[in-house]
Every structure is written in C-alpha cells, then in structure tokens.
Amino acid sequence: MKLFVSYLLGALFSIGLTISGMVNPNKVLGFLDIFREWDPSLIAVMGGAAGLNMVLFKFILKRKNPILTTEFSVPKPGEVDWRLVVGSALFGIGWGLGGVCPGPGIANLFTLKVEALAFVGALLVGQFLFVHVKHKL
Amino acid sequence: MSFEIFVGPLIGGILIGLAASLLLLFQGRIFGITGIIAGCLSTSFKEAGWRWMIVLGLITGSFFVSLIDSSYFDYTFPASTGRMVVAGLLVGFGTRLGSGCTSGHGVCGLARLSIRSIVATLMFMFTGMVTVWIMGAN
Numbered sequence: 001m002k003l004f005v006s007y008l009l010g011a012l013f014s015i016g017l018t019i020s021g022m023v024n025p026n027k028v029l030g031f032l033d034i035f036r037e038w039d040p041s042l043i044a045v046m047g048g049a050a051g052l053n054m055v056l057f058k059f060i061l062k063r064k065n066p067i068l069t070t071e072f073s074v075p076k077p078g079e080v081d082w083r084l085v086v087g088s089a090l091f092g093i094g095w096g097l098g099g100v101c102p103g104p105g106i107a108n109l110f111t112l113k114v115e116a117l118a119f120v121g122a123l124l125v126g127q128f129l130f131v132h133v134k135h136k137l
Numbered sequence: 138m139s140f141e142i143f144v145g146p147l148i149g150g151i152l153i154g155l156a157a158s159l160l161l162l163f164q165g166r167i168f169g170i171t172g173i174i175a176g177c178l179s180t181s182f183k184e185a186g187w188r189w190m191i192v193l194g195l196i197t198g199s200f201f202v203s204l205i206d207s208s209y210f211d212y213t214f215p216a217s218t219g220r221m222v223v224a225g226l227l228v229g230f231g232t233r234l235g236s237g238c239t240s241g242h243g244v245c246g247l248a249r250l251s252i253r254s255i256v257a258t259l260m261f262m263f264t265g266m267v268t269v270w271i272m273g274a275n
Contacts, residue, residue: 005163006187010194011201013156013168013240018202020149024212032262032269041146046243048150049157053248056158066165073165074249075236080256087235088242092261094227096268098216101228101239102170106192107199108210115214119225126229127175137234 002068014107020045023107025099032096083137157245160191169241170195171232235261 021027022045030039065071095101100108100119108116157168164187176188203210216224232238235257237246242261246254 002164002187003190006160006190007194009156009160009163009168010191011198012159012194013153013191014195014198015202016149016152016154016156018149018199018209019152020146021209022146022149023199023209026212026215029215029269032265034266035270039142041142044143044146045150045153046247048147049154049244050247052151052154053157053245054250056154057161057245057248060158060162063162066161067163069165071165072161074161074167075251075253077251078253080253084235084253084257085260087231087233088257088260089235089264090227090231091235091238092231092264093268094224094229094231095239095261096265097227097272098214098221098224100221100224102174102232103195103238103240105225105228106170106174106195109196110200110203111210113214115216115218115221118218119221119228122222122225123229124174126226126231127233128229129226130230130233131179134233 005068013103016049017103017107023104025104027099028095028101028104029099032099153240153244154248157240157248167241167245169237169245171236171238171241175233231261 017023021041027039027041030037031042033039060066061072061074091101098115098119100116102123105116105120105123109120160166160168173188173191177185177192180188199210214221228238235242237254237257239261242251242254242257247258
C-alpha cells in the first residue's frame with residue numbers, strides 16, 4: 001500500500017511539474033533572468049504549491065499520526081549554519097547555469113535528451129562527492 | 138493573464154502542493170526530492186522502497202502528460218551538455234550540503250514557515266539570478 005501510494009504521489013507531483021511548465025529549463029531561466037524578459041510563472045507555481053501546503057499541512061499535522069505509518073518525520077527547527085547557506089548558494093549557481101533543479105531533471109529523463117541524462121548523472125555524482133567529503137566539513 | 142504564465146503554472150503548482158500534502162498525510166514525510174534521491178541509495182532496502190517508487194512516479198508522470206500533449210517537452214535545452222554536467226554537479230553537491238532543493242525547502246519548507254528553508258530559498262534564488270545575469274540564459 002505504501003509503495004503504491006508513493007508511486008501515485010510521485011506521478012502526481014511530476015504531472016504538476018509538467019503542467020506548470022517548469023520541466024522546461026527555458027521557463028525557469030526566464031524567471032531567474034530578472035533584467036531581461038522576465039517570466040514570473042515560477043511565482044505562480046511556488047505560490048500555488050506552498051500556499052496549498054500552508055493550509056493543508058496545518059490540518060494534517062494536528063493528527064496523532066499519518067494514515068500509513070506511526071509518526072510524522074518532519075525536520076525540527078534548526079539553526080541557520082554555513083552548510084545551509086553555502087550549499088544553497090552552490091545549488092542556486094547550478095540552477096542558474098542549467099535552469100534545472102532535481103525534480104524537473106528526473107521528470108525529463110523519459111525524453112532521453114542527452115542534456116537531461118547528463119544533468120541527472122552529474123547530480124548523482126555531486127551527491128556522492130558530498131557523501132565522501134562530508135566527514136571533513 | 139495567459140495560460141502559459143499564470144493558469145498552467147498555478148494549476149501545476151496546486152497539483153505539486155497536493156502531492157506534497159498527501160505524502161505528509163499518508164506517510165508523514167516531507168516531499169523533498171534531494172533527500173528522496175539520497176535515501177534511494179543510502180538507506181536499508183526496506184526504507185528505500187517508497188523512495189524508489191516516488192522516483193518511478195516522477196519519471197513516468199511527466200511521460201503520461203506528454204502522451205496527451207507533447208508540447209510540454211517540445212523545447213531545446215538552453216545550455217550545452219558540458220554546462221549541464223557542471224550544473225548537475227553543483228546542484229547535487231549543493232543540495233546535499235544545504236539539506237534540500239526547490240521541493241523540500243521551497244514548496245514544503247516555506248509552507249511550514251521554517252526559518253532554515255526561507256533562508257535557503259532566498260539564497261538559491263539570489264545566486265540563481267546572479268548566475269543568469271552574469272552568464273546569460275544560454
């Protein structure tokens with residue numbers, strides 16, 4: 001049951017990403033390109049998604065437990081540290097270079113476009129690099 | 138307001154939010170794609186299963202939409218393959234160091250008014266905009 005629900009929700013997320021237009025890196029770069037022809041679409045996407053979550057999360061987190069598991073695994077409030085700031089800064093640079101973040105990268109895999117495959121491959125390598133250096137950071 | 142810059146993005150955003158809310162309701166998890174990918178390979182087989190199913194859903198959901206309307210994927214990448222490799226490395230490393238990407242920090246963290254997620258989102262939007270400003274969109 002858990003696996004089936006996970007699959008459906010992954011698919012729903014991907015359908016939303018596609019309809020939102022954010023699977024197209026030209027649209028994302030159009031949003032980041034504030035000094036030329038600015039495309040505000042991403043605000044409507046984030047606003048719709050985060051706005052709905054803001055309402056629904058409140059109700060959901062009032063429950064004793066989720067429907068299929070015993071407890072909620074929500075990150076506890078933490079400090080803003082250098083890892084968060086530097087990591088997000090590096091992510092943003094990569095996002096600005098390609099116009100693709102992890103979700104749209106994966107949603108583009110079925111097209112077998114070489115740029116999408118290269119991006120997701122490099123993303124996995126980047127994650128592995130992090131795992132290998134994290135004890136030194 | 139045209140479909141391309143408002144209605145489509147808003148409907149798409151609501152579906153994304155619905156998927157994230159339902160994952161919290163059913164499994165008590167935050168829909169953070171960075172963490173889900175990381176967990177596919179680094180956790181026990183039992184814990185990795187649902188994450189693999191989400192990834193499978195992410196791969197196929199877009200494909201199903203393309204069967205109905207292929208125009209969503211009718212574009213050429215603005216960046217070269219070499220540039221996409223550099224982008225992927227930075228995104229992969231940066232999102233792990235920063236504990237999240239657009240889904241976990243942006244879509245879910247902002248909804249919870251998490252200070253860490255607000256800082257992260259402002260940061261990656263800022264450096265993304267500066268990068269496009271300096272490098273150009275293609």
